[in-house]
């Protein structure tokens with residue numbers, strides 16, 4: 001290929017060190033991947049509302065399409081058409097990759113789009129998916145109800161499983177794949193699991209994968225609950241990191257988006273599938289996420305501190321039966337995983353009220369600062385009842401196995417004044 005080097009849209013290499021010091025993500029979020037000179041000096045990136053991009057020459061148009069169609073890895077090195085890429089999305093992807101310590105990232109129109117495109121890109125008929133359980137209900141449903149229609153089966157294991165248990169599950173999956181004429185396509189994890197907050201031992205999964213399957217089977221993990229601040233799963237051996245950016249990263253409960261980050265080897269086929277299907281985040285959402293990333297560390301730090309204070313108050317309250325909070329783990333193995341994998345306990349936890357559904361509903365209806373809504377990771381505190389809401393359609397026996405009881409209230413702490421939140425919980429518990 002006779003390549004004429006063309007200037008990239010963004011200046012490379014970026015300034016990521018000063019005097020031998022590596023700049024931190026919080027610093028890089030203000031400018032990385034964007035050169036104001038290319039946009040009339042606009043300090044902030046404009047929102048690029050266009051469906052297509054003019055090529056400087058026919059040869060460059062051809063070259064860009066080689067990136068789009070996968071003839072060259074790494075995607076197009078220029079802008080082509082807004083189903084494939086765009087300036088706002090590319091800046092966002094560069095900045096997301098920084099948080100995860102990943103080679104590259106892809107943004108999507110929702111967390112579920114990211115997850116579905118990931119499965120469709122990496123699985124073929126006859127393959128087996130191994131996943132931890134429980135997963136986000138829509139993820140679990142996509143594997144069980146939809147991938148199965150294309151001849152892809154699954155094997156699952158409980159989030160807290162040990163190395164020996166994971167080994168056994170991978171052996172079982174390997175035999176199942178051989179019998180179906182396929183491969184084990186992926187190990188898909190979610191940690192901490194919702195709503196139990198059980199942690200997966202990613203290091204043990206990596207060691208088991210290396211021993212039983214080899215490196216050709218990627219480990220993907222949904223890091224929505226603790227990422228990007230409190231958990232960097234690539235450091236523990238995950239290959240791909242998945243997010244619902246709707247939650248902590250977006251952080252203001254005003255957008256829906258998702259992402260996948262990882263090495264080119266796995267990102268390239270996922271990018272190809274996204275190029276075909278669409279599902280890239282729109283320019284306005286990508287722009288909003290750039291704004292959100294500037295404060296993600298501040299917001300998550302404050303929310304985490306608030307959650308620690310609120311949980312310290314709730315812990316010994318006479319109307320509280322218990323807490324599922326990563327800052328107060330009672331199981332020694334779970335505590336060990338926490339110490340190896342996490343740098344903070346997050347701000348989403350389970351509150352078990354003394355009583356059942358009636359007592360929980362009374363508590364929820366009495367809250368005045370906290371809002372009664374599903375979702376998490378926003379600036380505002382939210383409370384919901386999984387058994388009656390997000391997990392309403394889950395069969396009773398599975399609910400019981402997952403610990404989704406009628407007295408479980410799910411709480412996502414925001415960035416309000418912590419004493420105001422404590423006052424709100426105090427008065428709502430008094431009504432129970």
Ligand SMILES: *Cc1c(COP(=O)(O)O)cnc(C)c1O
Nearest residue numbers: 110111112136222224244246257
């Ligand atoms: C919300 C959520 C998703 C789905 O993300 P959307 O942006 O709503 O599509 C996936 N995984 C987890 C853990 C989530 O909390």
